[in-house]
Amino acid sequence: MDAPIGVIDSGVGGLTVVKRMLESLPNEPIIYIGDDARCPYGPRTPEEVITFTMEMANALQAMGIKMLVIACNTATAVALDKVRSHFTFPVIGVIDPGARAAVKETDSRKIAVLATSGTIQSGAYQQAIHDHLPTATIHALACPEFVPLVESGQYKSAYAGNVVQSGLQSLVGKEFDTAILGCTHYPLLKNHIQNALPEGVKIISSAVETVHDIEKTLRDCNLKNYASHAVPPVFFTSGSTMHFREIALDWLAIDEADVRTIAF
Numbered sequence: 021m022d023a024p025i026g027v028i029d030s031g032v033g034g035l036t037v038v039k040r041m042l043e044s045l046p047n048e049p050i051i052y053i054g055d056d057a058r059c060p061y062g063p064r065t066p067e068e069v070i071t072f073t074m075e076m077a078n079a080l081q082a083m084g085i086k087m088l089v090i091a092c093n094t095a096t097a098v099a100l101d102k103v104r105s106h107f108t109f110p111v112i113g114v115i116d117p118g119a120r121a122a123v124k125e126t127d128s129r130k131i132a133v134l135a136t137s138g139t140i141q142s143g144a145y146q147q148a149i150h151d152h153l154p155t156a157t158i159h160a161l162a163c164p165e166f167v168p169l170v171e172s173g174q175y176k177s178a179y180a181g182n183v184v185q186s187g188l189q190s191l192v193g194k195e196f197d198t199a200i201l202g203c204t205h206y207p208l209l210k211n212h213i214q215n216a217l218p219e220g221v222k223i224i225s226s227a228v229e230t231v232h233d234i235e236k237t238l239r240d241c242n243l244k245n246y247a248s249h250a251v252p253p254v255f256f257t258s259g260s261t262m263h264f265r266e267i268a269l270d271w272l273a274i275d276e277a278d279v280r281t282i283a284f
């Protein structure tokens with residue numbers, strides 16, 4: 021089926037999932053919406069996040085998507101059930117895949133979750149981890165200062181390293197062998213996060229496991245695109261196309277990106 025897969029995030033964070041999709045599913049057309057104008061979602065109320073998520077999903081439904089990936093933990097945490105019950109196409113979130121990936125990796129059963137305030141307050145990761153590993157000890161930490169570092173394009177800077185270092189300070193002395201990047205923006209800060217965490221801690225991003233879920237759903241629902249050529253994604257942003265393009269080219273390591281404006 022050659023209809024596109026829709027991917028949404030509050031901004032550029034969902035590109036970390038798109039990167040894996042391009043590697044594993046190059047023939048699947050992708051339409052991405054980043055709501056950069058209203059990013060960050062982390063500090064917003066659940067009602068606002070649900071409203072914005074539904075707006076993006078409605079826009080993608082009008083574009084004829086066959087499946088939706090909510091490549092945003094904050095939106096997955098509060099809006100997944102609502103979106104699933106509203107639309108007839110399959111909807112994939114990123115929290116259960118992230119929790120599953122961490123549970124596979126941990127030996128000590130002690131897991132740190134780094135995420136936005138909204139995701140941590142929702143308790144969705146804590147619940148998902150305990151569903152898969154009831155005896156897990158979880159250290160959940162909101163890192164509200166991380167997303168602006170990514171959205172502003174400063175993720176490689178030494179300044180970002182300092183912000184990450186102090187943001188993770190409260191984990192010093194805590195025991196864990198696995199840390200979940202529970203926000204899709206955070207893989208762009210992975211080097212800084214790795215440097216700030218004790219040596220040997222395994223860092224988990226939900227992207228790989230999420231793409232497994234996408235592949236399985238494409239198969240199970242008979243939605244796979246059997247065309248043999250790779251299709252470049254189309255990106256929409258509610259913010260600056262120039263700024264979005266810069267980050268997309270860098271993160272996806274591509275020379276060109278079709279970036280368009282969308283207004284909400």
Ligand code: DGL
Nearest residue numbers: 033060061062093094204
């Ligand atoms: N990338 C998002 C997430 O995974 C949202 C970050 C934000 O807008 O605060 O949670």
